[in-house]
Amino acid sequence: MPERMRDMVTIKDIAKQIGVSVSTVSRALNNHPDIKPETKREVLEAMERLQYTPNALARSLINKKSYTVGLMIPDITDPFFAAIADGVEEILSDSGYQVVYGNTTHKQEKEIRFLNSVIERKMDGIIATPDVMSEEIVDMLERLQIPVVLLRRRPPEGLKIPVVDVDHYQGACSAVQYLLSLGHSRIGFLGLPPYSFTGQERFRGYIDTLAAHGLEPLPKEPLFAGRTIEHGFKAMARLYEEAPEVTAVFAANDMLGIGALEWLAKNGIRVPDRISVVGFDNLEVTDLHWIKLTTISQPRNLMGKKAAELLLQMMKEHVLTHDPIFLDTELIVRETCAPMSRVKA
Amino acid sequence: MPERMRDMVTIKDIAKQIGVSVSTVSRALNNHPDIKPETKREVLEAMERLQYTPNALARSLINKKSYTVGLMIPDITDPFFAAIADGVEEILSDSGYQVVYGNTTHKQEKEIRFLNSVIERKMDGIIATPDVMSEEIVDMLERLQIPVVLLRRRPPEGLKIPVVDVDHYQGACSAVQYLLSLGHSRIGFLGLPPYSFTGQERFRGYIDTLAAHGLEPLPKEPLFAGRTIEHGFKAMARLYEEAPEVTAVFAANDMLGIGALEWLAKNGIRVPDRISVVGFDNLEVTDLHWIKLTTISQPRNLMGKKAAELLLQMMKEHVLTHDPIFLDTELIVRETCAPMSRVKA
DNA sequence: CTGAAAGCGCTTACAG
DNA sequence: CTGAAAGCGCTTACAG
Numbered sequence: 001m002p003e004r005m006r007d008m009v010t011i012k013d014i015a016k017q018i019g020v021s022v023s024t025v026s027r028a029l030n031n032h033p034d035i036k037p038e039t040k041r042e043v044l045e046a047m048e049r050l051q052y053t054p055n056a057l058a059r060s061l062i063n064k065k066s067y068t069v070g071l072m073i074p075d076i077t078d079p080f081f082a083a084i085a086d087g088v089e090e091i092l093s094d095s096g097y098q099v100v101y102g103n104t105t106h107k108q109e110k111e112i113r114f115l116n117s118v119i120e121r122k123m124d125g126i127i128a129t130p131d132v133m134s135e136e137i138v139d140m141l142e143r144l145q146i147p148v149v150l151l152r153r154r155p156p157e158g159l160k161i162p163v164v165d166v167d168h169y170q171g172a173c174s175a176v177q178y179l180l181s182l183g184h185s186r187i188g189f190l191g192l193p194p195y196s197f198t199g200q201e202r203f204r205g206y207i208d209t210l211a212a213h214g215l216e217p218l219p220k221e222p223l224f225a226g227r228t229i230e231h232g233f234k235a236m237a238r239l240y241e242e243a244p245e246v247t248a249v250f251a252a253n254d255m256l257g258i259g260a261l262e263w264l265a266k267n268g269i270r271v272p273d274r275i276s277v278v279g280f281d282n283l284e285v286t287d288l289h290w291i292k293l294t295t296i297s298q299p300r301n302l303m304g305k306k307a308a309e310l311l312l313q314m315m316k317e318h319v320l321t322h323d324p325i326f327l328d329t330e331l332i333v334r335e336t337c338a339p340m341s342r343v344k345a
Numbered sequence: 346m347p348e349r350m351r352d353m354v355t356i357k358d359i360a361k362q363i364g365v366s367v368s369t370v371s372r373a374l375n376n377h378p379d380i381k382p383e384t385k386r387e388v389l390e391a392m393e394r395l396q397y398t399p400n401a402l403a404r405s406l407i408n409k410k411s412y413t414v415g416l417m418i419p420d421i422t423d424p425f426f427a428a429i430a431d432g433v434e435e436i437l438s439d440s441g442y443q444v445v446y447g448n449t450t451h452k453q454e455k456e457i458r459f460l461n462s463v464i465e466r467k468m469d470g471i472i473a474t475p476d477v478m479s480e481e482i483v484d485m486l487e488r489l490q491i492p493v494v495l496l497r498r499r500p501p502e503g504l505k506i507p508v509v510d511v512d513h514y515q516g517a518c519s520a521v522q523y524l525l526s527l528g529h530s531r532i533g534f535l536g537l538p539p540y541s542f543t544g545q546e547r548f549r550g551y552i553d554t555l556a557a558h559g560l561e562p563l564p565k566e567p568l569f570a571g572r573t574i575e576h577g578f579k580a581m582a583r584l585y586e587e588a589p590e591v592t593a594v595f596a597a598n599d600m601l602g603i604g605a606l607e608w609l610a611k612n613g614i615r616v617p618d619r620i621s622v623v624g625f626d627n628l629e630v631t632d633l634h635w636i637k638l639t640t641i642s643q644p645r646n647l648m649g650k651k652a653a654e655l656l657l658q659m660m661k662e663h664v665l666t667h668d669p670i671f672l673d674t675e676l677i678v679r680e681t682c683a684p685m686s687r688v689k690a
Numbered sequence: 691c692t693g694a695a696a697g698c699g700c701t702t703a704c705a706g
Numbered sequence: 707c708t709g710a711a712a713g714c715g716c717t718t719a720c721a722g
Contacts, residue, residue: 010715021693026717036691051488056465057411058715059699061402068445077431089421089448093455100413100445103381103434110438117443120401143396229633262634288574289607290635313614355699371701403699406714505716552717 010055010187014046029054042106069311070118070126072111073151081129085152087304088127095312097124106131115140125311129153132169147314149307149322154197162314164307168198171329172205172297175250175278178211178294178331183340184248184276188218189227190232190256199224202252202280216298218243225256232259236243240269247275248342254279254286255267257293261336272338282332292335299327357398359391374399381516396603405467414656415471417447417456424628425645426474428538430498432649433472440657442469451476458484470656474498492659494652494667499542505660507667509652513543516641516674517550519621520595523676525558525637528685529593529621533563533584535570535577535601544569547597547625563588570601577604585614592620592688599624599631602638606681617683627677637680 009335011029015022018037027035028043046052060066074083085101092099100123100163102114111130115137118126119335128170130137136157141148148161155161155235189206206215219242225235232255239246240263249258257279265270271277279286282297306325316320350666356374360367365384372380373388390399405411416433417611418426430446437444445468446460456475460482463471470492475482476685483501486493493506524532536553537544548569552562559651564587577600584591585608596602609616616622627642652672659667 011717012715020718023693023695024691027692030717032718034691039691053461053464055467055715056462057406057467058698059717061400061406061700061715062717064698066402075431075484076421076434077424077427079422079424079427082424082427086420086422086448086450089446090450093458098445098466100443101434103438105369105431105435113438116398117384117401119398121443122402142434156710175488258633265634285630288603288630288633288635289610290633301439302717346708353699357699368698368702368711372708375701377702379707384707400699404701406699406716407701409714530712540712661694 005240009050009052011052014043014050014052017019017046064122066122066124067097068093068123069097069099070102070114070128072104072114072126072128074104074106074129074131076101076103077182080281083300084304084307087301087306088308089304091305091308091312097166097312104131108134108137110134111137112140115220116146118144119147125149125315127151127307127311145320147311147320149311149314151303151307152198160321162310163324164303164310165324165326166298166329167326168301168329169200169205169208171210171252171280171298172202174251174329174331175280175296176206176209177256178333179248179250179278182208182276182337183249185213185215185340186218186243186245186247187215187283188243188249190235190239190249190251190260191223192227192252192256193224195225196227199252204251206250206252211216215306218246227253227255229255229259229262232256233263234259236260236263240267244259247340248252248337249275249277250281251277254281254283254293254295256292257295257336258285261291261293271336273342276337276343278337286332294334294337295332297330297332299330303327349627353400354395354397359395359397362395374559381462398587398653407468411467411469412441412467413445413468415447415459416444416467416474417471417473417475417478418450419449419451419474421446421448421579425626429649429652432646432651433653434649436477436657437654438649442657444572444618447496449476449529453477453479453482456482456565457485459584460489463489463491470494470660471529472496472652476679490665492656492665494580494656494659496648496652497543505666506550507655507668509655510669510671511643511646511648511673511674513546513559513674514550514553516625516643517547517595517597517676518554519676520625520641521551521554523678524593524621524623524682525554525631527593527621527682530558530560530685531563531588531591533583533588533591533594534567535580535594535596536568537570537572537601537604541571544597551595551597571608574600574607577601579604581605581608585612592685593682594620594622596622596624599626599628599638599640602640602681603630606636606638617681618687618689621680621682631677631679639679639682640677642677644675648672 011022011025015025025043028040037304063184089099104110126148129151150161150163152165223235279293279295286295288294356367356370360370370388373385434444449455451646453616470518472494474496495506495508513650624638624640627640631640
């Protein structure tokens with residue numbers, strides 16, 4: 001009898017081939033102990049011969065486990081999330097999971113669509129960075145009834161969704177602390193947009209550390225500039241205009257820091273001879289010869305890994321909650337800061 | 346009767362709720378015409394009430410269509426592939442597909458695992474950039490029996506897998522052409538590793554364009570340096586040593602170009618006053634204030650989109666082959682090139 | 691150790 | 707227009 005061309009070979013085909021039942025074939029496939037070693041060998045050989053590949057859809061349907069995990073991120077093009085995705089994928093794929101990613105481009109509509117997909121496809125868990133923790137999103141996350149780990153976001157009051165993130169507050173404190181240790185006291189701030197949670201945390205770190213030393217912020221009215229180089233450029237201009245006495249600036253992210261560096265370079269203000277600059281994020285570019293920005297590094301890839309490990313653990317233990325994990329930041333000293341003693345006014 | 350807690354609600358549950366058969370429920374779900382409008386309304390309402398979500402696994406099992414597509418890339422952390430992934434995702438998700446991504450970190454073992462997963466999960470198609478087109482990978486790609494589109498790779502002789510890529514040769518030609526039009530004739534080359542296909546193409550573009558104008562390459566023995574800034578740095582040193590008469594260099598990628606810029610800056614050789622530099626790729630960093638590298642831009646996001654559109658079309662038409670698509674590059678003029686007339690030796 | 695049967699959640703002829 | 711039945715490819719008690 002001629003084999004049907006190119007049709008998927010199933011458990012049934014291989015059963016027929018060697019004259020056993022599908023139950024037996026299934027047992028061989030699943031390493032079930034109740035099977036004679038020789039039978040098993042025969043089955044496995046037949047599978048090899050017919051190039052059998054199990055149908056994961058059918059298996060998942062019965063086992064109620066899809067070995068599939070969702071990764072919802074706002075922008076895969078952001079090196080930050082790319083590194084996280086990389087870490088997530090590394091851990092998860094080693095445990096046999098497939099990661100399905102939802103690139104939401106900061107649109108809630110896409111987030112909702114993705115979460116629906118997570119439900120429909122019976123994914124086993126999800127790692128998510130919603131663009132904003134809106135009520136609708138939080139609702140859906142709850143209704144999922146599968147392990148969720150939040151990345152760089154906080155669950156709303158009362159909801160115990162575990163989160164993996166860096167301690168932005170501490171990171172900012174250590175940046176400012178470093179400037180202080182260099183003898184600076186007139187330290188300016190270039191901030192992220194006011195609605196940004198990480199921006200708020202980093203600002204808190206700045207303001208609290210200054211306050212602890214009896215110092216005032218510069219300018220008085222904090223500059224919540226944005227997140228791009230251009231924002232940094234313009235904000236630096238304003239900062240210098242409003243507070244020319246400034247000798248150091250803490251930029252809430254590297255892009256702002258680079259923008260500041262650009263403005264300073266264009267205006268002939270030397271770094272670090274006249275003004276020191278510290279960034280936050282440790283983007284690749286900060287190590288460029290022309291930039292060499294001193295900054296705060298976040299273990300991005302590790303964050304992804306930790307999130308994946310946490311999810312794995314939750315899936316294994318069938319729990320929906322867990323303690324948050326906060327990772328340490330690290331000060332990366334490069335060439336944009338000088339001690340106050342060397343500053344020429 | 347108390348509802349079972351938290352158990353998945355199925356088509357059966359909703360059928361019971363309003364006293365119809367599952368067939369009817371299914372018909373409502375699938376917008377089948379053979380159903381009384383009122384019945385349909387009732388069913389839909391019940392679905393809403395019970396928060397029903399269809400089980401995609403069950404549907405796929407029957408329909409033999411999973412609305413799932415694989416995206417196999419060597420490194421999601423490479424901005425290049427991130428941009429491609431973004432484009433792919435945008436198009437595919439708009440058509441209701443979920444993209445499952447396989448980040449292979451340049452390891453064939455991971456590629457094989459991913460391709461197996463593609464088979465097991467009955468994905469409908471795949472967009473792939475194998476790290477190397479080895480026989481084993483090509484074999485698997487063929488056996489898939491689903492539409493495949495290759496990204497930045499060429500199918501082996503005789504195999505008609507469609508590819509989407511940029512015309513590297515043309516791009517290189519236009520870069521060198523530009524330098525020629527500026528009056529340069531002693532044009533150096535900083536190359537990718539010799540085994541790199543794109544590297545070979547870009548080299549061909551360089552050498553052919555020179556030859557067409559009766560010019561010789563510099564140095565005589567081409568420098569196949571690598572792909573990093575450091576490689577570019579060292580290669581530029583060698584190039585200058587071996588051919589100090591050089592007035593322009595074409596770097597086969599931006600990283601090499603930046604490395605060259607770095608070496609030139611450190612050695613007080615002014616760009617573009619003394620030496621002009623052209624890169625290839627148009628990475629974000631090339632637009633940085635300190636760099637402003639003139640380069641060849643590849644439409645990365647568009648490549649992803651085109652690949653996705655092509656795959657969509659192939660899936661729709663149930664074909665396994667198609668003509669390749671080559672996208673145009675674009676010369677991005679910034680500040681690292683000057684006309685020969687302004688060069689001070 | 692093995693097989694027949696029921697079932698996972700859904701779809702689709704087929705009869706009515 | 708509607709329902710009963712068979713079936714997608716697999717797993718898992720249950721009986722032998």
